[in-house]
Amino acid sequence: MQLSVRLVPVGETTLVIALTGELDSTTRPVLAAFLDPLPRSPVKYVVVAAADLWFCDLNGLQQLAITHQALRGKGGHLAVAEARSPLRRLVTLMAEQARPSIPLYTSMPEALAATGLESYETLLPRRHLPRLHAVRTVPSTAVRDRPRIARDPDADGGRELKEELDQAHEELQQINRALTARSIELDEVTRLVSSVVRSLGDAVVVLNAELRVIVWSRGAEELWGVGADEAVGGAFASLDIGLPLESLMPCLRAALAGEIQGTVLEAVNRRGLPMPLAVRLSRLRTEDDEAHGLIMAMNVVGPDASPGR
Structure with a gap:
């Protein structure tokens, strides 16, 4: 206006x-x-x-x-x-x-x-x-x-x-x-970050040190049918999605402590179908190399590796 x-x-x-x-x-x-x-x-x-x-x-x-x-x-x-x-x-x-x-x-x-x-x-x-x-x-x-x-x-x-x-x-x-120029620059940066996140995996979730969701990618929405507005800010463990949290949460806590390891989980997609999921974890670091969260990139494993299938 x-x-x-x-x-x-x-x-x-x-x-x-x-x-x-x-x-x-x-x-x-x-x-x-x-x-x-x-x-x-x-x-x-x-x-x-x-x-x-x-x-x-x-x-x-x-x-x-x-x-x-x-x-x-x-x-x-x-x-x-x-x-x-x-x-x-x-x-x-x-x-x-x-x-x-x-x-x-x-x-x-x-x-x-x-x-x-x-x-x-x-x-x-x-x-x-x-x-x-x-x-x-x-x-x-x-x-x-x-x-x-x-x-x-x-x-x-x-x-x-x-x-x-x-x-x-x-x-x-x-x-x-x-202000208009800054707004245009911000839109370009947002599109770039979204593209980078999308390239990391079928679904990407970024968690803070308390394992609360701070980024919930479009792929995660397609995979489990939970929108970013519902997921962001909430505890990851409280999300009602098809992940075996009893085996995943110990991996997340270990990764925060520095024990980075990948895993393959037997997940369930939003249609209730079984879905092998390869999970790759990376620590989220500040400029002074201090870890303050996790990046969780997930890819569907198998011939029908397409989110939401």
């Missing part, structure tokens, strides 16, 4: 935030990085352009509500414009819980008119932010008679805020790219 954020200052105290993507518990911190500094800035009004916000859950809406409440404290508000019907319903439900209601507007001109703007021009062309709009003047004497403040480019707090937020957004994007 991804969330794209675009900032467009459109007045001395008004900021448009265009959201694209999905806003939930995963992407909420991205939006929070932009919204949290606003109550301490000159910005009083925030208009969220939500036409391209495909999904928003309660986590995302709570972040918007927090900023709305903070801006109300300085005489402003956060409003949502062009929201899709699920988000409008969510905002309505939140309002019914006696929380400060986030204003909803069907269009950007309407939302910006409520901030006292007569017109605005976007800095970043977006589908839901055309280049120039004429905005209907709010029929309020206070708004019409509001004195116009000359903008000083050298002391433009909104411009400085945008630069800071752009920098924070770029840092978050870099972190996201790094």
Whole structure:
């Protein structure tokens, strides 16, 4: 899930935030990085352009509500414009819980008119932010008679805020790219380890020093019909599988003590058929050569040597 954020200052105290993507518990911190500094800035009004916000859950809406409440404290508000019907319903439900209601507007001109703007021009062309709009003047004497403040480019707090937020957004994007790369690397390592384990034998089980299962291969699942989610973490001796544990467990304890030896067992597969099984044991070692478990590779012996047969 991804969330794209675009900032467009459109007045001395008004900021448009265009959201694209999905806003939930995963992407909420991205939006929070932009919204949290606003109550301490000159910005009083925030208009969220939500036409391209495909999904928003309660986590995302709570972040918007927090900023709305903070801006109300300085005489402003956060409003949502062009929201899709699920988000409008969510905002309505939140309002019914006696929380400060986030204003909803069907269009950007309407939302910006409520901030006292007569017109605005976007800095970043977006589908839901055309280049120039004429905005209907709010029929309020206070708004019409509001004195116009000359903008000083050298002391433009909104411009400085945008630069800071752009920098924070770029840092978050870099972190996201790094996490994505690490995730891809981890997937590749997982596939490699799975391939190695599969190559060791028809079934491979890794046990810790207490003889609890820490790896249960796909072959072991096919051989005895017990899934990894059931086996991993449990005591090997407690598994209900077709192994003669009374003869195997002494071999495992001896292997932990350093007496490595292989054996052939008369096992039973998941269909209840007899199955000679060659067991090869290896000690699991740390980098300093300390043994802390066992690797048990098992191969079906005989002409029909296929797991699960």
